[in-house]
Amino acid sequence: MFDESNIIVGLEIGTSKVCAVVGEQGDDGSLNIVGLGQSRSRGVRKGEIADAAMVEEDVRNAIVEAEQMADVEIRSVYLGVTGGHIRGFNNRGVHPVVSADREISKEDVQDVVKNAKAINLPAENTIIHAVRQHFLVDGHGGVTDPVGMLGARIEVDMHVVHGNTNRLQNAIRLVKGLQLKVEEIVSSGLASSLALLTSEQKELGALVIDIGAGTTDYVVYADGVIKHTGVLAVGGDHVSNDLGHGLKVPLSRAEKLKLEHGSALVDETMIGRTLTITNELGLPLKTINVEHLQRIMSLRLEEIFQIIASDLEQAGLTDYLRAGVFLCGGGARVPQMAPLAERILQLPVSIGQTNSISGLKSALDQPEFVTAIGLAKFGSVKSRRTDGKTSIAQGIKSTITSFLRR
């Protein structure tokens, strides 16, 4: 039905669900979401694979569902990765301009970027992203493209996101085992921010917090570039676990209570109210105080925001977030989440909307699918960039090779 080369798939192997989003890239480069497949995830803990066989099955189900819905065959995916091992930091690369006329050439720019990437990472880590922020020429900042400028020294600030090679490879290998090509791995937080933020918001400065089941990913944009990223391996699962522990109910029940009666702030009208939980025959099992439920939940969520707030404060970024904070992920569904976040972060908070993408309304409205949509968007931006470069001959060659590969 669709031209295969225009199909871009984002796959997110989350802690609560596996989600595949199929996007179709129009000729003008815009992305249209045409399919969505999801499956409950059973083998992931804190964003990382714990039971490969189960995950494999879940991924297969999600992919099949997405294929059916979009009526395409999925061959390659952009894979989202997360986990507590993923870290981001800023690094500066320096390179002296050696040419006689002091004109900065493309090679100089390549060199300085290379220098900025040459960081002392632990041996077992690999770089996931290295995003250019700004160039400095002779110490003057704010240069976006220094090629052709004159200067003696060129510097570049990069934001580098890196993670443990083995743990990243686990997910990649699993997807490859399903005969899917992994085009690229993308950190989940970055993907979410890509789906939510407009370029104006990036310019103004914005914080995206993706509260998933296993991890909370956050990304800070300011002046149009990524300034800070972080992954906290705490999420909705922790809330359920806390409830299970505090209310002395099994996890499945805690999960259900969270969805039905949860709130990020303690509802004053609920104080003193109780709930009776019943077994499948309708017999009362236990009475639960709603206030306790909400207090336990509120404390956990509050802590997540506090950790993020202190991290941003340390990075000195709190004053740059003029566009405010955007929440997404399953956690964004919790009632009263925005007021809680507002109270702690002292910034305007709203639930993120994927406005810049068209397609299935049912998919775009859900905060849970933001990451997967962002992955597809990442893919479309990437392929748009490479598309311009491929000649006709290369195009033919790639169609032949892809044909042979079948």
Place this chain on the structure above:
Amino acid sequence: MKTKTETPAVELKSNHMRTIKIIGVGGAGVSLLDTLDGVEFAGAGMVAINTDGTSLAASAAMVKIHLETKLLRGLGTGGDAERGQAIAEEQFSTLKTACGGADVVLIISGLGGGAGSGISPVLARAAKETGALVLAFVTLPFLCEGNRRQQQARQSLEQLKSVADGVICLPSQKAFKLIDENTSVLDTFRITGGLLVEGVRGVWQLLTRPGLIQIHFDDLCALVRNRHSESSFAFVEASGAGRSREVVEKLLIHPLLDEGRALADSDAVLVSLMGGKDLTMAEVNRVMEQIGRHCEHVQIIMGAAVDMRMRDRLSVTVIAAKHNAAAESSAASTPATTSGDQGGQMISRGATARSGARCGTSAPAFNLEQREQLLAKNANRPRKAASKMRQEQLPLAIISKGRFDKSEPTVHKGEDLDIPTFVRRGVALN
């Protein structure tokens, strides 16, 4: 002003006449002392001090001081810094004579053990009392060596900082960045030791080699004296055509300078360049310019020297002294430790140490009676006993981490986030 009155003779001597003593303390210090090249360090007085006779016997140092009393029964300190300190106090006069006549005393020691952590601060004080400039080069133990050694090392470092003029401290853990997975334990220790020795060598070259642009002894004194600061140092070397660029790059990614951040954070930086006779002014200029750019508001002292043996190599030593406001104020309130009324002075010292809650305390001095009491107490104690009695607390309720029991814990600033927040914060649910 204190400097002038203390060492008037030193200012008059020429650069070459300075007597420098390098003292290795404890097992690590003694073995590091041996790795110093005898030819290069000709003219330095090497002294090895330890409580353990066997390590001293193997040492090649000229002067060996075996701190021993019968209370230790020839067993060394057994890793107990208090014991090391007590014995050093007992032999204070011996230590003082060992340091006598030196203008600069460089102390090399590995903190964490009994001898290194216990003796070094006392030795620094002894050296200070003879009027020498005291620089300590110390390593901190690896994190895996355990809490107790870390604690002893930290404590000893604080004490050292408050007595020595400058402490150059190398946390071994930082050296992890320099080694890869396959490095053997032996090599790792050689590398960390090597880093320290490089620092000693850098200072040594600074003090002894004839300079084109000389760093005066006074400059070094001014940089470190009475600052009681913890300095970072780095020694890098490069050769070939692009050597000036290479050394700067190496400096800026040097783990001991926190990838160059230490330069910006410091409040005084000493840079010493050393090259063969082909060292050009342009190179010196280039290096200094680059370093200067990274520490704009910082006082920079620079020196350049030529050593015929360097051929086409260029080496740069950087010492970045960090301002330590707390220690400085305590230093100001503490009377200068030259000589005189020991007893009274010690009381005032103890008092300031106690009142200045957070700042480093100096090595406490004991009178003879106390010293004997402490030694006796230590000797009578069972060897394995922990240095401090700790009231054990049994957990009232076993906190289950539920579904996260088997997954990797999420630890943030020492808190295990897998444990429910309300439990950690002690919120009561009734």
